[in-house]
Amino acid sequence: MNELYVQPVGIVGEQAIAWAEAVAGEWFPFPVRRLPPLEVPPGSYDPARRQHQSVAIMKALARDVPPGAARVLGLTEFDLSIPLLTFLFGQAQLDGPVALVSLCRLRQEFYRLPPDPGLLRERLAKEMLHELGHTFGLTHCPSAECAMSLSTHIEMVDTKRAAWCHACGSRLARRFAPLRGGQA
Ligand SMILES: [Zn+2]
Ligand SMILES: [Zn+2]
Numbered sequence: 001m002n003e004l005y006v007q008p009v010g011i012v013g014e015q016a017i018a019w020a021e022a023v024a025g026e027w028f029p030f031p032v033r034r035l036p037p038l039e040v041p042p043g044s045y046d047p048a049r050r051q052h053q054s055v056a057i058m059k060a061l062a063r064d065v066p067p068g069a070a071r072v073l074g075l076t077e078f079d080l081s082i083p084l085l086t087f088l089f090g091q092a093q094l095d096g097p098v099a100l101v102s103l104c105r106l107r108q109e110f111y112r113l114p115p116d117p118g119l120l121r122e123r124l125a126k127e128m129l130h131e132l133g134h135t136f137g138l139t140h141c142p143s144a145e146c147a148m149s150l151s152t153h154i155e156m157v158d159t160k161r162a163a164w165c166h167a168c169g170s171r172l173a174r175r176f177a178p179l180r181g182g183q184a
Contacts, residue, residue, distance in 0.1 A: 001068040004028050004132075007035035009057055009076035009100070015117070016103055016124065020075050023125045028132065029176050030070045038064065038074065052078040054091045054100060061098045071135050073128065074100040089151060090127050092134035099131035105154060123154075125162040133168065136175045141168050 006020045017034065024032045044056035061074045080088040080102045090101035106123040108116045129147035141148035144156075146165035151157045164172060 002030050002070045003033045003066070003068070004030040004070050005033050005035045005066065005072045007061065007064075007072055007074050008037040009061070009074045010037065010040050010078055012037070012075050012077055012103070016120075017075060019121045019124055020073065020101075020128060023128050024073065024132075027125075027129060028071075035064075035066070035072070040078075046081070049081055050079070051081040051087065052076070054080040054082050054088050058091055058093070058098055058100055061100065062093070062096075065097050069097060071132060072098050073132060074098070075103070076100065077103050079104040089157065090131040092131040094134050094139070095137045096135055099128075099135050101127045101131055106157070111154065122162055123157050126157055126160055127151075129162065129164060133164065133172065136172055138164075138168050138171060141165060143167075 004024050006017060006024060008017055021032050021034065038060055041056045041060040044052050046053055057074060061072055065072050082088060087105060089105060090099065092099035103124065104110060106120055106127065108114060108119060126147050133148050138148050140150045143149060143165045144159055145161050146168055147160055147163060148168045149160050
């Protein structure tokens with residue numbers, strides 16, 4: 001009960017999944033488990049935009065949430081979008097069980113720069129804290145350094161720290177307190 005699951009969506013390398021599991025275990029008070037890769041929902045790929053529709057993947061993740069799961073984090077290499085935005089680094093259900101993070105635009109290669117695994121891991125940690133923070137009721141934070149600040153560009157991801165500010169961290173600690181006791 002109360003596991004935090006990491007679920008690859010499509011093909012995701014072992015290294016990135018292992019990073020996600022390590023970040024989850026470091027920042028969230030739940031046992032971390034891995035789910036088999038999600039079958040990519042047919043029709044989620046938008047050939048005109050060459051992107052996957054985030055909402056379709058979120059729905060598929062939500063359908064498969066294991067009973068008693070604390071949260072499910074989908075991790076994908078797909079470039080994600082929703083109709084109103086050109087892209088998303090990730091998406092989450094506010095106060096719900098499902099979050100999704102895309103590695104696509106966290107990679108230096110996306111910006112035609114040499115790969116930087118250390119930077120990729122750091123960006124992944126920030127986006128995980130952000131999206132999973134939403135699933136515990138956190139909204140966007142006005143502090144540009146807080147992981148809960150809104151990032152619409154990779155420079156904004158790099159500006160923030162892989163940590164919550166004091167206010168967001170305190171809110172989360174209050175949410176985690178009863179969960180640590182093993183209650184839903
Ligand atoms: Zn957000
Ligand atoms: Zn904050």
